[in-house]
Amino acid sequence: MSRSKISVIGAGNVGATLAQFLAIRELGDVYLFDVVQGVPEGKALDIQEGAPHWGYDSNVVGFTTPGQEAYKNLEGSDVVVVTAGLARKPGMSRDDLLGKNVEIMLDVGRNIKKYAPDAVIVVVSNPADIMAYAIQKITGARPERIMGLGGSLDSARFRTFIAKELNVSVEDVNAFVIGGHGDDMVPFIRYSSVAGIPITSLLSKEKIDAIVKRTRFGGGEIVDLLKTGSAYYAPGVSILAMVESIVQDKKRVIPCAAYLSGKHAEHYGASGIFIGVPIKIGKEGVEEIYDIDFTQEERELWNKTVQSVKNNCQKVDSFLSGKL
Template sequence: MDKKISIIGAGAVGASVAQVLAIKNIADISIFDIVEGVAEGKALDIQEGAPHFGFDCKLQGFCTQDPKEYANLKGSDVIVVTAGLARRPGMSRDDLLVKNIGIMKDVGEQIKKYSPDSIIVAVTNPADIMAYALQKASGISPERIIGLGGSLDSSRFRTFLAEALNVSVRDVNAFVIGGHGDDMVPFIHYSSVSGIPISDLLSEEKIQEIIKRTRFGGGEILNLYKTGTAFYAPSISISVMVESVVNDQHRVIPCAAYLTGKHAENYKVSNAFIGVPIKIGKNGVEEIYDLKFSEADAKEWMKSVESVKKNNKLADDYFASH
């Protein structure tokens, strides 16, 4: 194939992303992991399922204990970064921050060295801050870096709304913006079922219940799994973002994007990655859409902004001292 996707991190999320993208058959896939044999084994395992799904893409795995193996990033159209420490029960996304920033620094430097023209999809938690760290480490233009967040959070929100209304999830149009954390902002007045506003279909009490469940959706799964966090829904949400880049689909998806200029003025935050509706194509973030905030929305949004700004400051301090 003439397209290439690289996935850095062969844990549950990275491997699931590789499998979903292999089934989509849109590009050859390279998987990287620091643990010997893991990336190689998972690439082979997925490849052996090709006859049943009929995909012709090729998968390869590489162990990055030898940093020279990062040379196999060359020619990547998209690089998905899932490497990092996993969240454990009782640990918030922000608890992971400093250690995962260090990992992003190392990964970003390798991307800069071997594949600086790639589009980067940041997945490692908290994804908006990790996108910021990857940009600082790699020096890649911010519009070529997209953070997971709203793509997954919106999928959860739509799922819970469809469940509450007993309707097909395909008819639910809803999205979540803000940081990928406990201060995310589900946007009610932009949410509908086949054009019918959610507020006409559900009580305010039920809507708030669903918002709360959405905000802690990852934690709910974490508490059920006990030893690991979600990976099926994240991998599908990531694959949609990647496919929109590889096939230049121009999908409009809420994801973490870098805000400057008029968008920074509208969203009241500058020089930061945060979840907003964007158009995704072969060049990465091809358009950012400004939203109108109600008074209640604006209050929730600014809480999310302050959280992201605080964590960006931690990232800045880390880079200044390393």
């Protein structure tokens, strides 16, 4: 049985960390791409040389992408993960990156369309829900074959902060975050529990509000601490969970940016955009979207994040106008 082929476009901190995680988990052979001469080859070789101690047999190879010849190595990819883009710097929001990263998506998306049109695409570049929208426009791929990072990472942060506050194992914390992968994301308190016990029975409103705030600005907190970049370990393993569910057809239910249309668009009041909702992830990509009910307060928060995503999608449309 042949191994899966997983291509990671962008060999920065997130992409390289993910490549290592993929190899360690032996999910397939990993192809790493980047525009900086020698970086993908060097990092791939470094990861490969750790195989004897880790005990994996996955192949990890790198390709520098100035010009288009290197992108030919995307051919046959089962999954393409897009991490390429500028990293956040102190004082920058995810939305500040939008214009520059859409330009990068234009090049990346054209090559995915040319060489790996049948791959499931996982978009990580910030802001991930907006970049997923851009990639779909550029590639013309079926929307259910595309998903964006967001809720997978945000929910991991939310669960971590709850576990730390209560001094319990994160394994027993069940919580998730929906909406845009930005500062107006919606941590779902009603659906959050510890071994089935609602967190509202375990924590005061003030404590919960503080955890929600920290979750919303969790990425910025790390940017401020690092000074020279953004998070990559937690994003790496959050992407790993998504890719693993695709490659192994695990059918995991993870909040991710998915395309809303039809009955789901009607339920969520959002049509034609990618936004974080609970989805089932399998070999076909987004295999099911789950509709969840809102209280009035939750609906107001949801409407705010929807409007923010819609506004940014309009900016993408303007940028791409005449370029496709």
